[in-house]
Structures are given as structure tokens and as C-alpha cells.
Amino acid sequence: MKAVVLIAVLALAYVGVPLVFGGNAYILGLIVAALTIAGVSVAWALLGNLGGMVSFGHAAFFGVGSYVSAVLAMKLGVPVFAAMVLGGVGAAVASVATMPALRLKGPYFALAMLAYAHIFQILATEMTPVTGGAGGLLSIPRFPTVMGVEFGEKTGGYLIVLTIVVLAALAYDAIRRSAWGLALKAMHDTEQATRVVGVPSTHLKAAMLVLSAFITGVVGAFNAHFISFLQPDYAFASTWTVLPIAAAIFGGYRTVWGPVVGSLAIYLLDQLVFKELMPHGHQLVLGALLCVMILFSPGGLMPLLVRRRRRKKEGVQAHAHA
Amino acid sequence: MKPLLEIESLRAGYGAINVLWDVSLTVEAGKTTVIVGPNGAGKTTLLRAVMGLIPVEGGDIRVDGASRRGAKTWDTVASGIVMIPEGRMIFPDMTVEDNLMMGAFPRGCRRDWKRNKEMVFEMFPRLVERRHQIAGTLSGGEAQMLAIGRGLMEQPRVCLIDEPSLGLAPVVVDEIFRILGRLRDQGMTIVLVEQNTSRALKIADQVYLMQSGKVVMSERGDRVDLDRLHALYFAHETAA
Amino acid sequence: KEFLLGSELPLTGNLARVGQGMHEGIAVAIEMANRAYAGKHSFKVSTIDDETNPAKAVAAVERLIGDGAVALTGGYGSNIIGPASEAAQKAGVVYITSGGVTPELTARGYPTFFRINNSEGYAKAMIGLLEDMGVKKVSVVYLNKDATTNLAKQVQSALSAKGVTVGMHEFDAATSDFKPLLNKVKLQDRSEAIAMVGYENDYVGILRAAKVLKPQVKAVVGVWSLATAQMAKEFPDLMENVYGTSMLPYPVEFTQPEALEFAAEYKKLFNKEPDYLGQFGYVQTRLLIDAIVRAEEAGTLAKGGLADELRRTDAQTLIGRVTFDAKGDNTNFSHRMGQHQTGKVVLVWPKDAANGAMRFPGVPW
Amino acid sequence: MFELILQALFSGVLAGGYYATVAVGLALVFGTMRVINLAHGELVLLAAYIAYAAESRYGMNPVAAIPFALLIVGATSAAIYGLLSRIEEDREINSLILTFGIGIILTNAILMIWAADIHSTTDAWFQDSMVIADTLFAMRAEVVFFVGGLALMAGVYWWLNHSWQGRAVRALSSNRNAAKLMGVNPRQTEVLSFLLAALLATFAGIAIYTGKTIFPALGHVMTVKAFIITVLAGLGSIPGVLVGALMIGVIESLTVTFFSASLQELAGMILFLVVLFVSPSGLFGGRKALAR
């Protein structure tokens, strides 16, 4: 049943959305931006929910991924798709530098990651010969046209980012269902207790960190080639951390698809509806929405949707019995 | 004598899980009431319900004849009814001394906190050595002593005690029962939940046996026969 | 005929303040154009807040083009204008701005991109003033952003070439206490003038620190966002004798009729004196509108003739003569320098534009 | 050279004082409810804007505006508490989003009411130079609020550690049910510390308004800085906040003096990481229960 819903939604996303919005660069652009956030959001939730590590510095991986990929493509002529994957690898490698932070817990870990994001940003600013310094990189190569599909255009970019997000979410789901997922869940507040029953908790956490960094890096790399411009301020901006977190929690960060749903909801509502209603202070509405959501459905939007559906289903069954 | 605490057809539990099914019992002033029963019978749950830590679903709790159903925990404490929980319920991030001082938090007790603290230290010399240690690092038994000492700092009128002997060395258990006896002699009303039935019965004025969330026996302390009591436990277990 | 112009500006976020300023100038230009072309054409502007975010600026541009905007005016911050004007270029729509001065923007050679000011023009003014002062040692204190670094480097190389000793001090946007930095200026550089390249809060921070430490300098010079009415009003004790780029004196002493009308309209709409941001926003928009009308009348507007028409611009404006080169830059652009003098801004450089004498040496303390 | 270092240290200490006054309210709320109030910087900013309004509209001295600011900031803080206390599930994470949302609301409200311009006091008394021993220079506001801030922090420290209410605050955050069993009324106690945090925020707001410039985006910046210092301190530790803030202030100012002002953030962050790697629960947070 669940699989059927998933397949239907994916079909709609891959075929329906391009058909309907293909001609509207603006809407499609917004959807791509929302999915970019969704990608980071899934990666963040993977680390936060499975690994029990709330990070306030995912911008670090986003930025590293985007710079690695952009520089590889621009300076070394690496094909863009390959560069994008290598961007993810770069972010994963960078995450190794952040591993001492795995010893830290809760807010200590969260802020250590923020510190890393700052440090990477400053390094990107200071490494002028490679990164172009504060001025950044303009005219980063765009995605090529492959077999007639113009990946450099809006629709092509949409398909790429959609695929990244879907793969990330599926990977997340697979891990969550595995024994690893169970052990990770068990670790949260009681890491010591899991260790004495044989769980190599540090290794598991490190693996999640690397995976999360990789996904974030790929998304960052995608974004760099998609908007074709980079600057330390932008690539490492705190928005790349803050928005995905807000979106993940809004959507329900303990579910796999919650972060995706949350990102789409928050970004599109804000840009399409609130901005329309209140051109200047529309973020105020967004803030209020976040508050209301947390107060009325602390588990996020996803549980709300699922609960609604489940209730309906139960109703139907009761009917059938009667 | 007029009952100090009356519990009538009490129903309570944890959300969807109901634990207490129409529990009724009375506690008389100045007496020691002992509640025994197998594990999971709902003894701790009963104490929690009386203290307002969990909501009451049905029935009533009366103190001095007035209903206290739905009263807030802190108000109950202020009226002199105090619970000494098991040792896990200390303040793990505070020092031993600060833990004890929290026992003197109710307004009436603050004045005498110094004297009471000395009294507690006298009962449990182990705590003196540990007075500046963070309570979360105490050994299990030390934490249990701290919980008891802290409760006594509150100078209660009625004291509900949950398994005080748990995890304590035999010498200390002896000391605990000596203290309980002394408090009873001083006129304190005590409600004691204890698995060490033989020890508890020795100081009991009234004994209740709980099983599966119900009171299945109520008897005056001096009339209870240990073997018969244990047989009752057992009878129920086979029946279940 | 009614024309829709699009405008993408930071109305919230870090650059909100300057974005608002330009926004006001654009609004004035629209009002005045509607009056000037009354009966023939009318103009409307649709403004979208880019929230100081490049991706949202791109979205805004796409949205505006989708809504049928004939051209775009606005943008602030080189880093945001970069991607935004690229989106416009892709759609073949003209993008004109005064909010991005870095050379990289015009280096791209986009046929649809135009701007009326540039880094060189600011540098020219600052360098010219410092040369006129005849100072031999200068400390340049600059923000480590792209546009500011660029400008600071231009000033450094020009002054060094003239034999002036230049001390360079970079700072970060997060800097809020400038005392340690100024202490270096005071004790290590021992310079005669401080040249600041940053934004308002940086200037205020630097001047405050200088006021506390009292280095032995003869002048404090800055660039944009400094010699303004707003600053004179908000920080009277800090601004006295400070120099900054300014096209017009304050209170405005307009002589040309257009300028007078502009000032009156501004006052009417926003109930305050126009400042430099408003002036730039006005000028760029007015030039755009005039070009639109010319293209419309020539019948080339629909066929992408607007860019060519704009490139033919040669006008005397509030900010001086404007013409565009092949890459869309206004090579005539040279700024002027004003000095805060007892609550007013007096133009002191270049000589021919000056409306008062420079108070030199002079510092706010 | 010597003079340069001395002034760098002095400026660093004063800057640290600012950081500490902003951070201490955050630390207090964390110590009380294990909640990170991501709207704390915005509360500070709100106080500053109220001082601005009072000064620009009614010509009031910023210090005289404290009662008004306190009233509004206190009410806002209490409202934040009211919302926070309604969160039942997953308090740690959900409170982040809630306070983050409130922060956004406050920032945008400030933007809408007071526009994006920068402001600061026009009262020159606060910004006059104070010279100590002919070599150390400071702004008067810095010195005044540094001293005031220290006193306030000492007061809060005393309150938390030696007063009955303060102890109740700590007990509540340590074990909520146990605190109730000691007769602590959680709501009353928590509201009290939110009000105290509002007082600290108000004080910090006035300090910022008189010594620095304010603009709407500043709130978020202050929150992040305060958060970093609170964590560096060891969550909930007041002396830790002071020491941590001074460390950050001094290292930043030394970096400016000997390297470049654009590296000062880097230096602060590296210091932060080094401290955490040596002592994973911050400067003063090292006392944690071990396994049993």
C-alpha cells in the first residue's frame, strides 16, 4: 500500500511536474530551490534522527561540496556530472576533519559543526588562488545536454535534483530499516548502554556523518552548477543549515519523507503565498507557521498527513464490517 | 481514630495503560501503614497518584476529610505530605548538599534546614564524606541514602516511602528500620512500601496487600502472619 | 501604452537598508516618467524582495520576466546581481543597475547588462581627494567583501604609485569592535589619513573607535553610504569633517530643473531629502525608461532593440554624464567627494563641482 | 609594541564583557529548562530598539528607558515561556524550532516597525573616550556596562547557587518530578527565570544600543554568538559564560592586532573547537554522571 503511494507520487514528480510547469521557469526554479533544501534536509535528518546528532553546520558540507565540484569542473575540466559526485566525496572527506566532534554530545556537537562551517568558509575566502576569494566564482559550467535532455536548463536541473533527493531518501529508509538503523535509534541517549551490548557506536556515528556529508556535498555541488555562481558567503551561508533544519522538523524529522515534504511546504508556501500576501515581512508569517506547527503537531507535518489518512482508512474498514 | 488519608476506589495509570483498579485504603494519623505486594502490583503507582505525579482517572483521595483529587504535587507537599521515592529520583547534577537543601524547600522547613541536615548526616555518615560530590556519581546505595535523607529534610506530617531498603547494605537496612521506628514513635504518619516483608511487618500498625492493581487484603499489623501472607502472594500468582 | 518594469532588490536581509534606498529612487523615477510621458505612455514597476539571497534574486528575475516585464532595474550587491543578471541575459531581457560595482560583472560582456557606476569611479574620487590633501601616509581599512576589496586594492596601487605609504587593514563583516584595528593605525601606521571602504555600520564602528583612540590623522575618508543626510542626522557627533562619495550636496542645491523636480517628488513621496541611493536608483531607471520609449517609437522594442537603444544613451544626469561601452559599463563615471560640515554635506572634490572649501585637517574629535 | 598589546587585551576584555552580558540570559534559560532560546538575541535587540524609540521620540536617556524596555521584553519573554511550556514531545528539538520561529517573527516585526536603518544613541556621554593610565582607551559606555554587567552576573550567580528559588531552578532542570516532590511549583519557578533572563536581555540591549550600532539582522547574530559562548562555557554555567566570553573577546582582539581583522572569527572558532576537544562539555560543564 505504502509502496503504491510512493510510486504514484514519484511518477507524478518525474512526469507530471515537468509537463505542467515545464514552461514556467519561475515555478520550476522555486521547486528546484525547494528540492535543494530538501536534499540537505534529508541528509540532516539522517544524521539527526538516526545518528542522534543534531548539526548546526551542514552549510560546511554544502559549501565544500559546491566548491570542490565547481573548481574541478572549472580548473581541471572534469565533466560536470562526475564533478558533482566528487563534490560529494570532497564533503565526505571534509567530514573526516570534523570527526573529533563525534565525541561531543547534543548542543556541543551542534555548535562544533557550526564552528567548522565558519572555518571552512573563512578558508574558502582566504584561499583566493583556488576559490577566487571573496569574489567567488562566476560562470561555473552548467550541466551538459545528454541524449537530447538539456540538463543545464530548468527542467533538466529539476530531474537531477529530484533524483538526488529520492536516492537520498531511499538510502535513508533502507538504513533505518536495517539492524544498523535500530542500533542507531537505540544509541540516542544511552550510547554507553549500546556499547556494552556490542554496538560499535562511534563507527556507526562516523558512518552516518560521512554519508550525510556526502549527500549534502552532492546537493551543494548540484546547486553550484545549477545557479552557476559561488561565493564563500553564499556557499557557506547559514541558510543552508537553518532552512533545512526548519524544514525537516516542520515536515517531521523522524520520518523519511518528512524533510522532503517540509522543505517543499515551507519554501513554496513562503515564496508563493506569504510573499504574495506580504511582500516585505513575509518571513514573519513563516515564523508564525513554524510556531503553530510545533505547538499543534509536534511530530511535524508528515505524521499529521499519515494520521489523517490512517484515520480515514480505519473509518472505511469499520464501514466494511458494518 | 479519624483517618488522616483516605483513598477511595482510586483508578489511575499511565495514559492508555490503567494500573490501579478501584483501590481503597485508609491511613490513620500517627500510625505506620505498610503496603506489600508482588512486583508490578501497582504500589509505586499508588504513591505517585497520591502525590499527583500521575493523573487520577477515578475515585477520590481525601486528606483530613477534604478531597485532594487533582491537587498539584507541590501543594500536596506544602500541606505536609511527602514522598520519598527510590534512589533514582535524586537531582543528578547537583551536589549532595544541594540535594539535601532542596529537601528543605517547602516554606515551613527552611528555618530548620541546618539542624535537619546535621540530623541526616548523623544517620548516614557516608553522605558527609560525599557532601560536595555531584549526586549523579554516587553509588546506588549512596543515592538511596540521599533520597531518604532528603525526604526527611522536609519534616513531613505524612511520609510515603517507596522501598527504602532497596540496594542498601544490611547494616544500613538495619539503620533505616531503626530510623523508621523512631519516627513512628515521634508520631509521624508513615506509609511504607517494602519488599522486605518480614522487616516491614515488625513496625506495621496496618498492612495492605496489593495484587494486580487491587487491594486483596487488609489486616492489623500484629495479626498478620508472614507465612500466610506469602501464601496469599503465591495463591494469586498461580491463579493468574 | 503601458510598460511594466521589473525590479529585484533586497528589502529584507543584510542589505535591506540600501535596497530600500534604491527602491525609493526607482519609485520617484516612475512617478516622474508617468508625468513626463503623460497621455502617451505609462509605466509601472513590480518589485520583488530578493531577501539578500542570490537564488531568490534569480527566481525574482524569472518571475518578473514571466509576468511580462520589459526590462529590469535594481539589484544590490555584486554577488546577487551576478546570478540575477545572468538569468536576465538568458531571457534576453535588459538589466540595469547601480548596485554592483565590481569589474567582474562587466567583464562577462553580457549585451543585456548595464550599469551607471563602477568601482573605478569610486576609486578615482577617493584617490583624487587624498592626492589633493597631499597626505603621505594612508591607512586603508576595508571590508573583506568582493566590491570593497576591489576598491581598496585600486586605491592602494594608485597611491603607492604616487609614492604614498599605504597600510592595508582588512576586516570581516562580523567585526563590531574596531579598537584593536584602529590602535594599529594609531601606533604602527602613524598615518595621516584613514580611508574606509565598507558599509554604514562599519563606518560607525570605525569612527567610534577612532573617536575613542584619537589617532593623529588629519582626515577620515570613506566611500558610499557615508556622506548622506541620514548619517548626518543619525550620528551628528561622529560625522563632522568626515568625507564620503556624494553626487550632490546636502541640503540639496539643485540647479537643473530635472534635479529640482526629482528633489520635490522625493520629498512628496517619502517626506525626506533624497540621498545617493535614491539618486542612483532614479538615474538608472530614468535612463531605462527613456530608452524604452525610444525603442518603442522606433518599433524595435519587441525585437530586442532595447539594449541597442540603451547603448546609444548619452545623457547628462544627476550623477554626471552617462554613456555605455560595449560591455555595458559607464566609463564616464567618476564620483564626487563630500564632507560633513556642521550637519551639512559640502561637495569638496573635484574642484569644478565643489560648493565649498574642504576643512583640512579635520576629524570628528 | 607594549602599548599595542595592552590596549588589545583591554579592548578584548571589554568586548568579552559585551558578549557575556548577551550570553548570560541564554545560559540561564538553558540552565532552567534545558531549552536553547534561539530568540534571545532578538529579545536583546528588542530592548535596544525600545531604548532607541524612547530616545528618538521622547528624548529619553537610554538608561531611563530600561523600565519600559523591561516591561515589553519581560512580557515577550513570558509569552515565549508560555508557548515553550506547551511543548510536550521532543522538547529539545521542538523548542529550537519554536524559538527560531519566534526569532524570525521578532526580527521581521522590528524591521517593519523601525525599518532597516542602523541606529545608536545620540547621547555623546556614552561614547566619550575614557583614558586609563594614559595608555588604555575605552568608550565610557563600555566601561559602565562592563562593570554593571559583572555585577548583574554576580547577582545571578549568587541567586542560582545560594538562594532557595535559584536552587529550585537547578533542581527542576535536573529532575522535574523530583523537584515537584520537593514542593517546587515548576511554572512559577520557570517564569521567574524567564523574567530574569528578560532583565539580562534588557540590560544587554541598552549596552548594545549605547556602545554599538543596532539593525534588525543583529538579533540573529547575537543569538549565535551567545549560543557559542554558552556552549563554550559548559551549558548553564554562569562563571563559564564570563570566562568563555572573555577568552573569545581577547583572542579576537589579539588576532586583529597581530594578524588581520578578517581572521578574528576564525581564531574564535578554533579556540572554541580546541576547548571542546580538550573538555567535551565546555569549560565549566565537566561534571557528569558516569555509568553505574
Add this chain to the structure above:
Amino acid sequence: MLTLEGVQVRFGGVQALKSASFSVAEGETIGLVGPNGAGKTTLFNVISGVVKPTEGRLEFRGRSLLTLPEWKRARLGIGRSFQIPRPLGHCTVRENLIVAQRFGAGTVDPERIDEILDILNLAGKADRDATTELALTEHKALEVGKALATNPSLLLLDEVLAGLETNSKRAFMERLAAVRERFRLAMVVIEHDIPTVTALCPRVLVLNFGQIIADGTPDAVFRDPEVIRSYTGEAAA
């Protein structure tokens, strides 16, 4: 199978263990008693790797444990319970056991898990949230369950019988003994109830102030005047 020699642990000023030495043979059951705060739990913490000793030697089946992390020790066959129960977060009772089995024993064997649930009387609570929905004694049972699920060869039990009512205690002990026989487990049991210790353990160690002050059969040990003075008290004597 397990040998400790001169193990020392200090926490700041507190010396929790001062030179503790003893060994455990395969299949042996040892009772570990001593006054509160004597260092019993700390000893378990050292063996299972939760606390690093300041000094001393620690060997398991001829292999030094000192450099091994907790999880490797668990996989070698050392299972332990925590005195203050630590259920695995956000997991049901059954999931607790699954994690322990999968990672500690490296096998997947649902039948064995059902068996453990039965032994511990937890079958009825298998799907409850282990962190929030259990009574204290159930938590303690789960502690034993987690340790058993790792297929240990040495089981360290820290006051798991405390708080059990007399009948259940006896029943529990019988089941434990059965498990011990079946899997040829060695056990070290911390327990304050002397009759229990006497019934279950042929050998008893007494710890006081971080040192072993007596080692022998229960009868011998509980007659030792030093043990009576410091631990059992006159009443029990």
C-alpha cells in the same frame, strides 16, 4: 577466564578502587558484596570497559582487555547489567534484545529472544517502550535480558534481584541457575541480600574501600568479623 590484578580507579579525590585482584574461573559463580560505595559497580565498569582503570592488569581468556573498547569486550563474551537500568532509547523491550543479539552475539535468532523474554517474565511487556513504560523491577529484568542476548560467557549482574519480592526472587534465581548450567556461564553477582547470595554463589568476595577483604565460601565469609562489622551488621550475624 578473567583475571584482575592491582586494579585501581580514582575519580578526582575519590579512590573508588585500590588495588583489586582476583580471578574468575570458567563456569564459576561468584557473589560480590560489600558496603555501599565500596566500589563494586566500579569494578564492573572496569571489566566491561566503561571506566578505564588508573592502574592494573585486566585479562580475559589470556588476552589483555585494557585497550579494547566496550563493544569489543561485549563481543568477546562479557555481558553486564547496569545497576541503574539503562534501556536502549526509543526501543521496545524486544528491540532492546534484538540489538544486543545482533551486535553482541552476531546472530539473528528470534527464538532465543522469546526464550529470554520468557525466562525474565517479560513476554507480556515485549512491545512496551522500554524507556518509559516499565516498572523498576521490569527494567532490571531487561538489563539481564540485554546481557543474555549477547551470548555471554561471563555475566556480570549488578543488583538485579534487588526489589524483587521473595517468591519471584526465588523463581528468578532458579531460572538463572538453569541458564548458567545450560550455557556454562560464569557469573559475578552483586547482591545485598545475604540469603540470596548464599543460595546462589559457592564463592563470595567482599569488597570494602576498594579492596577485597574476604574471599571464600559464603559460610566462611559471612562469619568473618571484619565483614560483620563493616557490612552485615550484628542483626544478620
